[in-house]
Amino acid sequence: MTTRVEPGDEHSDPGLSAIMSERRQLINLAYRLVGSLADAEDVVQETYARWYAMSAREQQAIESPGAWLVTVASRICLNLLGSARARRETYVGDWIPEPLPEPSAWITGRSDGGGNDPADRVTLDESVTMAFLVVLDSMTPAERVAFVLHDVFRYPFGEVAEIVGRTPAACRQLASSARRRVRTAQTPTGPSAGQASIVRQFKTAWEAKDIDALISLLDPHATATADGGGLAVTHLQPIVGGEQIARAYAEIARVAGDRTAFLECMVNGLPGLLAQQNGSVATVFAFEIAHDRIRHIWAVRNPEKLLAWRIS
Secondary structure (H helix, E strand, O other): OOOOOOOOHHHHOHHHHHHHOOHHHHHHHHHHHHOOHHHHHHHHHHHHHHHHOOOHHHHHOOOOHHHHHHHHHHHHHHHHHHHHHHHHOOOOOOOOOOOOOOHHHOOOOOOOOOOOOHHHOOOOOHHHOHHHHHHHHOOOHHHHHHHHHHHHOOOOHHHHHHHHOOOHHHHHHHHHHHHHHHHHHOOOOOOHHHHHHHHHHHHHHHHOOOHHHHHHHEEEEEEEEEEOOOOOOOOOOOEEOHHHHHHHHHHHHHHHHHHEEEEEEEEOOEEEEEEEEOOEEEEEEEEEEEOOEEEEEEEEOOHHHOHHHOOO
């Protein structure tokens, strides 16, 4: 997209150190706004490129470089979200946000050999769970930007208005509409340890192809969605119903045979699973669990969304 600003270059430019200290904040913001680590990194690189395209006098005239970077990154994300809607019309199957492993397990979503830079990591909290990101993806671009900036990152509506290009009152309405979507979609969840136990039981039953045990762990109205992006074989339509999911997943386990190992892991900060084939991650599974039952399964198989899961 642009010339890459490499961490470490700040040692030769003291001004760069202060600017690069904003990198983690920008990565966290952009990932929540666009749902893709690779796109978030592109957004941040483009933001820095625009900063360094200015003259020293123009840079010095900016009272708050951090606020300037957030404004530019948010506007780039807003434009990206608008074009993404058009691209999704030709996407093969359902589009699921890019899953993230634990920070200790990854550096960046790229394969260009970047250093182990903590500034390239997304802070994993309730605002990046797969369920939350899916709700964000149902919003209009303006709703998403207004909601994330105000409700997640606590920017006042006056600043949000400058970014979105609307009045503070309009941005307040956008965030309110987005908030209603979140409340409607939210489900009560138990502690992570309890969720991990349910995911572990699901894994055991799945490996045993025990349909009855799988059914007992699934909400009767559960949904399973997969994302292969046309690059990996998967079911193109969501599977609805606990029994239907149990039978479909038992068949997946049968076809996979001994070639596939199912491993417990953390996905966007919550217990999940991954399917490993020939030492490579082929699928990442995220779960939404409510009342001790699995309510939703998201299976990401698109290899372009699994770059952060590469095993060194």
